[in-house]
Amino acid sequence: MDVTGLPGFYAIAAADPDRLAVIDTDGTETSYGDLLARVNQVSHGLRARGLGTGDVVAGVLPNGIDAVVMLMATGQIGLYYVPINWHLTAAEVAYILTDCDAKVVVTGPGYAVPGAEIGTAGLAEGQPADAPGERTSGAVMWYTSGTTGFPKGVQRPLPGSAPEEIVPLYSWFLGEVVDLKPGDEIHLVTSPMYHSSPCAHVQFALHFGHTVVITPKFEPVNILELIERHRVSNAMMVPTMFHRMLQLPEEVKARFDLSSLRQVIHTAAACPVAVKQQIMDWWGPVLYEYYGSTESTIAFSVKPHDWLARPGTVGRPAPTFEAKIVNEEGKELPPGEPGMIYVKSSLGKFEYRKDPAKTAASMLGEWYTPGDIGYLDDDGYLFLCDRRTDLIVSGGVNIYPAEIEAALLEHPAVADVAVIGVPDEEWGHNVVALVQPAEGVEPGPALTAELLEHCAPRIAKFKHPKVVEYRQTLPRTPTGKLSRSKVRADYLSEA
Structure with missing residues (x-):
């Protein structure tokens, strides 16, 4: 079925329930219809626990179907969802749970948290599979640390409208930035979904009607096998993964057919020019890069051919974004001169939960800085000089x-x-x-x-x-x- 005109996951699942939604880490397949039924049951279950618009739910979950269900369930009933890194110690997890005021915590059998739900089955049990009433968009609240080392939730105002009303805007934005479109595409999850970019890409793969293939962890040969087996068309990776795959013996690299790849999106760290060039020599011009932060989201982006023309750039300001480079006195600098990067966008403001002072310290009026140093060239392409000083x-x-x-x-x-x-x-x-x-x-x-x-x-x-x-x-x-x-x-x- 052509899903191009449908406004996101919930509408796609209702119209095309047999469409393949998720291939889990153990190979289990879940259709859009079955996924929507579980998402609706969990949405009802969360409301039955007394949660209402603006409340917080946390997930300490490994990659898998439960993590997907929590993301999409909270996303239609106006809740904030906090994915938590399950590698953290019990004390670190407890700090985040206390700070975010989570009313419900969902975890996996191997990552038990006192008082938490184990998986989504308990929330779904006995609940109807039809859509909840008064649907309204939720939001993901990721926790990120500042230079003090104490994590803070990056919280955005809830949209106050149904997902179908806001998904088209974000779908347009991702289409402009990385050429992703609705249709019969296959998205590969290579990183833990408690990170902001992998989590967001899973959510929007489903809003685009794509099939999501989930890996439990990154293993170079396994990733190449999955790309070939499922004819993966898009994925999100980080530069360390490229480096590890390039270290494979030539005969191993030559064994796999990767011709289905059209968009491999990378972010999270500076990618050495030589590494990126070697991957494109191997895979073709399929690497899309964006630069930003949990706070700013995607602020700069560059498509493959633009990067090949300007190796080393992280791109120009993404749609709706403006950028400037300023010196220590706050004066805007001309092209070619390095300084602190500042951005602003009409896509929405953020605040650090319970920390207005930290929010104010990161802003220059309406402008936000990720704390990194860089310069713009004459055409407005950003080149990073260094990550933020201490990070x-x-x-x-x-x-x-x-x-x-x-x-x-x-x-x-x-x-x-x-x-x-x-x-x-x-x-x-x-x-x-x-x-x-x-x-x-x-x-x-x-x-x-x-x-x-x-x-x-x-x-x-x-x-x-x-x-x-x-x-x-x-x-x-x-x-x-x-x-x-x-x-x-x-x-x-x-x-």
Whole structure:
């Protein structure tokens, strides 16, 4: 059935119930009609728990059908949905649940949270499969950390209208940015759906009528097998994945037919020019890139041929966005001069939940900064000079040094510590901790093992330092602030 004129998932599922919606991690197939029935049951179940417009539901869920159901159920009854990284420690998860005021939490059997629903079956049980009344759009509220390391929810006002009224605008936007259109397409999920971009792309694949193929985790050969088997036409990836696939032996890479690919969208970290060029030499001109943040969404974008003409750019301002580069005094800079990137858009404002001061600090009037340094060329294409000063981006995941430093400083053997990101060919950056031991403490492998063990209950494994080195002193500014820029420069010069 041609779904081009239908305004999103709920309408498509009602009109074409036999259409294939999801191929789960174990190969189980779910039709649009069956998915809509479960989504409706869960919507009724959430309302039966007493939830109303503006309330919050959280999901600590692995990739799979339950994560999809929660996304689409909350999306039609005016709820905020908070996907939570299940790699986080119990304390980290508890902090987010408390901060977001989640009234219902859904988790998987292996990721139990006290008081949580295990899967969506309990919410759906005994509920009708027809559409709930008074449907109104919900929103996803992703948690992101600032330089303080404490996560904050990025909250947008609810639209106040049914999904069918707002989906066409966002569908138009994605069509303009990455050439995605409604129809018989296959979308491959390669990353955890608790990240903003993979989650958003799953949601809009369904609004476009595409079939969503879900992987539990990224494995290079498995991804290539899935692309060939399902004739995948679009996917979202991060540069680390490209690097790992390029490392496969030539005979392995040549084994797979990838000719079905039309859009492979990448974001989350700077992609080395050589890596991106090699992927396009292999797959053809199919790489679409966008740059932004959880707060700004997609602020800049570049299509394959425009990038090939300007290697290294992350694109021009996306539709509805304006951009400018300013210096430390807030003065706008001309093309070619690096400065802080600021953007604004008519697509909607955001605020950090429960933190108006943090919201205000990120704004310059109507303009928002992701905190990154870059410059615009004469044609308005953005080139990044550096990610925000302290942020570490490893494997496409944001890691905040202050959070790791705080955990290490709880150990009595640590007098001072600086955590920095050091360039790594595969991961983008590795986490390196430079530790000043307390007086009388002997540095060495035994202390390193003790510090990493100390981190285990405090911060997620992916935040743990890959390297721990020891220093007699660490540089600080006259006001006592750690000078990470000096630490980083000294470390790299020594290396």
